[in-house]
Amino acid sequence: MSRLSPVMITALVFVAGFAICSLQFPNFASTRVVANLLTDNAFLGIVAIGMTFVIISGGIDLSVGSVIGFTTVFVALSIERLGLPPLLAFAILLVLCAAFGAAMGAVIHFFDMPPFIVTLAGMFVARGTSFLMSTESTPITAPLYTAVSDFGIALPGGGRLTAIALIMLAVVAAGSVLLHFTRFGANVFAMGGNRSATALMGVAIGSMTVRIYMLSSVLAGIAGIVFSFYTAAGYSLSAVGVELDTIAAVVIGGTLLSGGQGSAIGTFLGVLIQGLIQSYINFDGTLSSWWTKIATGILLFAFIALQQAMVRLAGRSRTIRAGEVKA
Amino acid sequence: MAFQLPRRGLAQILALIVILLIDRMVSSQFFDLRLQDGRLFGSLIDVFNRGAPVALLALGMVLVIATRGIDLSVGAVMAISGAIAASLADSHAWPVAVAVALGAGLLCGLWNGFLVAVLGIQPIVATLILMVAGRGVAQLITEGRIVTFTSPDLAWFGTGSALGIPAPVLIVAGTLLVTGLVVRGSALGLLIEAAGGNARASELSGVGIRLMIVAVYVWCSLCAALAGVIAAADIMGADANNAGLWLELDAILAVVIGGTSLFGGRFSLILAVCGALIIQAMNTGILLSGYPPEFNLVVKAAVVLVVLLLQSPRLSGLVANFRKARA
Numbered sequence: 030m031s032r033l034s035p036v037m038i039t040a041l042v043f044v045a046g047f048a049i050c051s052l053q054f055p056n057f058a059s060t061r062v063v064a065n066l067l068t069d070n071a072f073l074g075i076v077a078i079g080m081t082f083v084i085i086s087g088g089i090d091l092s093v094g095s096v097i098g099f100t101t102v103f104v105a106l107s108i109e110r111l112g113l114p115p116l117l118a119f120a121i122l123l124v125l126c127a128a129f130g131a132a133m134g135a136v137i138h139f140f141d142m143p144p145f146i147v148t149l150a151g152m153f154v155a156r157g158t159s160f161l162m163s164t165e166s167t168p169i170t171a172p173l174y175t176a177v178s179d180f181g182i183a184l185p186g187g188g189r190l191t192a193i194a195l196i197m198l199a200v201v202a203a204g205s206v207l208l209h210f211t212r213f214g215a216n217v218f219a220m221g222g223n224r225s226a227t228a229l230m231g232v233a234i235g236s237m238t239v240r241i242y243m244l245s246s247v248l249a250g251i252a253g254i255v256f257s258f259y260t261a262a263g264y265s266l267s268a269v270g271v272e273l274d275t276i277a278a279v280v281i282g283g284t285l286l287s288g289g290q291g292s293a294i295g296t297f298l299g300v301l302i303q304g305l306i307q308s309y310i311n312f313d314g315t316l317s318s319w320w321t322k323i324a325t326g327i328l329l330f331a332f333i334a335l336q337q338a339m340v341r342l343a344g345r346s347r348t349i350r351a352g353e354v355k356a
Numbered sequence: 357m358a359f360q361l362p363r364r365g366l367a368q369i370l371a372l373i374v375i376l377l378i379d380r381m382v383s384s385q386f387f388d389l390r391l392q393d394g395r396l397f398g399s400l401i402d403v404f405n406r407g408a409p410v411a412l413l414a415l416g417m418v419l420v421i422a423t424r425g426i427d428l429s430v431g432a433v434m435a436i437s438g439a440i441a442a443s444l445a446d447s448h449a450w451p452v453a454v455a456v457a458l459g460a461g462l463l464c465g466l467w468n469g470f471l472v473a474v475l476g477i478q479p480i481v482a483t484l485i486l487m488v489a490g491r492g493v494a495q496l497i498t499e500g501r502i503v504t505f506t507s508p509d510l511a512w513f514g515t516g517s518a519l520g521i522p523a524p525v526l527i528v529a530g531t532l533l534v535t536g537l538v539v540r541g542s543a544l545g546l547l548i549e550a551a552g553g554n555a556r557a558s559e560l561s562g563v564g565i566r567l568m569i570v571a572v573y574v575w576c577s578l579c580a581a582l583a584g585v586i587a588a589a590d591i592m593g594a595d596a597n598n599a600g601l602w603l604e605l606d607a608i609l610a611v612v613i614g615g616t617s618l619f620g621g622r623f624s625l626i627l628a629v630c631g632a633l634i635i636q637a638m639n640t641g642i643l644l645s646g647y648p649p650e651f652n653l654v655v656k657a658a659v660v661l662v663v664l665l666l667q668s669p670r671l672s673g674l675v676a677n678f679r680k681a682r683a
Contacts, residue, residue: 089480142664143618145426145480149605150660157653164650265650273488286481319495319596326489333485337475 035283036295038335042281042328043298046305054312060188062308067194070304072097072252072259074197074297076271077278078204079248081296084279085208086241087221087288088144092133092151093249094271096126098264099159100253105167105263115173123250129155130246134239148242152272159265166264169257177258193255200248205293217241221288277325278303281332302328368614368630375637376400383644395517399640401525407636408524409434409583409600411629413607414614415528415535416576418628421611423569424552424620425472425479427576430607432490433464434584434600439497441585442594445505453510454585461581462574464490469570487604494596504593514590524586528629531579536625545623548572552620609656610635613663634659 051058067074076093083090100122107118133151137144181189208214216237219227228234257263276286282299284291306324310316379399380386389398413430420427437457444453464486471482505511516523539545550558551565559565580600588594613631616623638659642652 136661140665146608146612146618146660146664149608150657150664152605153653153657153660157650157655157657160648160650160653164648273484276484277488280481287478317495317500319492319500322492323489323496326485326492329488330485333477333481334475337477 035290035332035336035339036292036298039281039283039295039298039302039332043302043305046302046309050305050309050312057308057312060184060186062188064184064188064190064194066301066304066308067197068191068259069307070300071191071193071197072256072268073271073274073278073303074300075200075255076249076252077275077282077296077300078200078293079245079252080275080279081204081282081284081291081293082208082217082241083144083245084276084284084286085221085288085291086217086237087224088137088238088241089148089276089286090133090151090242090245090249091145091148091272092129092155093245093252093275094268094273095152095155095159096129096246096249097253097256097268097271098266099155100126100250101257101260101263101267102159102162102167102265103263104254104257105169106162108169108171109167115171119254122254123247126246126250127243130243131239133246134242135235137242138235138238144242156265156269162265163263164265166262168262170261174258174261178261193258196251196255200251201293201297204248208293213237213240218289221285221290223289274303274325277329280336281328283332283336285336286333365615365624365627365630368627368634371613372630372634372637375634375641376403379403379637379641379644382641386644391520394520395522396520399644401522403633403636403640404525404528405522406640407633408522408528409587410603410606410610410635411528411632412531412579412583412586413603414610414628414632415531415625416579417604417607418611418614418616418623418625419535419539419548419572420479420576421608421616421618422548422552422620422623423572424555425569425572426483426608426618427468427573427580428480428483428604429464429468429486429490430576430580430583431600431602431604432487432494433461433577433580434587434603435491435494435594435596436464436497437461437581437584438588438594438599439494439503439596441510442503442505442588442592443497445507445510450507450509450512453507454513457585458578458581461577461584464581465574465577466570468577469573472573473566473569491596494594494599498594498596500596502593502595506592510585511589511592513586514588514592524590527582527586531582532625532629535575539625544568549620549622552623606632606635609660613659 047058076097080090080093103122103125104115104118107113107121108115129151133147136142137147177192180192183189208217216227216232219230219232220234220237224234253268256268260267278299279291279296280286280299281302282291282295282297284295303325306321310318310320376386383399386399389396389401417427417430437460440460441453441457444456468483468486471477471485472479513523513527518526539548547558547563547568551563551568555565584600587599610631611628612618613634614624614627614629616628635656638655639652642655643649
């Protein structure tokens with residue numbers, strides 16, 4: 030119950046938000062809007078699932094936005110300039126991402142350094158490398174890209190469930206199973222709850238840390254591929270600041286930023302809530318885009334304050350550890 | 357004894373000198389100074405001048421980090437204060453514009469301090485809220501436009517000079533002096549270090565932790581607001597989208613390069629400023645050398661990693677063991 034109740038609140042917020050939008054705009058409650066919500070936020074949903082694992086384990090990964098940017102450039106250049114088949118380019122890319130994540134995890138574990146600063150360095154590395162590869166936007170014209178963007182399952186009511194939305198739903202489903210029904214997932218929760226106790230129980234913390242950051246980087250790579258499907262281009266400045274949106278979605282989804290609690294489905298709802306705010310602003314037409322940021326900030330505050338209250342109610346008599354950085 | 361150079365600062369100062377010498381090799385006129393219109397010009401002056409905003413941010417950030425905290429919102433606070441100063445500059449006298457901008461910084465700091473010290477939210481999460489929402493607020497103030505002004509009084513903060521020294525450099529020197537006198541001229545600095553080392557122990561020994569934490573966040577935001585005024589004055593306008601973007605990361609980097617641990621405890625103001633100058637000297641050097649500026653990020657990442665490895669408790673433990681074994 031304690032694990033599910035934050036998710037229930039997120040779900041209620043989403044339903045209430047959707048109801049408000051539907052009352053205000055008659056055309057809102059349609060499969061078309063819902064399908065667009067899924068398509069437009071597909072890459073965010075994928076990367077947020079990876080971030081959920083990292084945050085539940087008590088870490089943070091600031092490099093994901095840059096990894097998405099790197100991915101789009103790498104994929105575009107290897108398909109368009111080197112003439113690699115897209116699937117081979119994807120495979121090479123995911124191996125690179127896995128190595129990148131593993132390296133960050135290894136540095137975090139073996140040198141006992143805060144994930145915040147290590148992944149910050151990772152963010153610089155990934156963004157800088159993509160700048161060095163190309164600073165221009167490279168369009169991708171491979172047949173696979175046309176095929177993917179043409180693909181869609183027609184829904185009653187005019188909506189179209191696109192391929193990238195399906196990829197996102199698959200990642201959410203797989204992520205939920207991995208997080209909630211496997212030993213790996215249980216270890217992730219245990220690490221975030223109490224690292225030393227988990228180590229004493231015989232969990233190999235080092236290999237877990239490496240694997241968690243590897244998972245996050247690989248999912249960021251997949252998100253980057255989806256992003257390149259979405260925009261049909263590779264650009265080194267794409268997805269700047271996505272790490273913030275991702276962290277916000279995870280927190281709104283009810284995952285405790287100090288680790289140990291959270292769920293994949295909550296994160297999915299958190300992503301949809303952010304998309305909902307964006308759609309509301311688009312539908313309204315008179316509101317300016319900066320209201321998205323302000324509304325997200327207010328929601329973030331509401332959820333964090335709520336978490337704080339619930340943690341206190343749960344009777345964990347924590348005295349205030351003045352200004353503690355999550356290590 | 358406010359500005360006694362600690363022995364541990366030797367590495368940073370040597371690093372700065374080495375980087376400046378490398379810059380000199382890259383550009384033969386690097387150390388040339390000339391006096392024009394009563395103001396000194398030259399690449400060396402430029403390093404100090406351009407480094408001023410990050411140096412100001414670092415001055416506030418170092419105190420926050422010393423309490424085991426972190427402030428991600430400084431870039432957003434810069435954007436807010438810059439937006440306010442630029443919007444008021446032509447309709448009001450400059451003291452009003454600057455005072456309102458700094459007042460906004462004060463409010464931001466109180467908000468962060470309230471979340472961290474009173475609600476007990478982790479600093480990285482608490483300041484994330486303002487980092488997300490703050491830029492939206494800044495865009496709200498400028499209504500999404502780039503606000504420009506013509507008031508020469510406010511422009512002095514960015515481009516003016518006194519006694520031949522550029523105004524931003526003077527402002528940094530003044531802030532360093534004031535901060536140094538307040539925290540090192542009294543026991544405050546010691547208490548901040550104590551809170552960062554062990555918050556509970558210092559609370560039990562009677563230190564008013566909460567008030568001190570709030571004060572530290574307020575000071576950090578005030579420094580950020582001042583940096584925002586300088587940045588706006590420099591270009592005689594405010595761009596809410598880009599002012600101070602990612603500077604929070606540079607500020608944290610400067611503090612870390614300056615040898616203050618992210619785990620709190622001992623800090624050095626002057627070395628944090630030195631860290632900011634090292635970053636700027638690198639940036640200037642890369643620009644002068646004709647390498648693409650994109651190279652910056654990769655170099656920065658390498659520097660972060662090296663500095664972190666040197667700071668890593670694990671590594672210093674290994675070195676200590678090695679020395680012990682030899683002795």
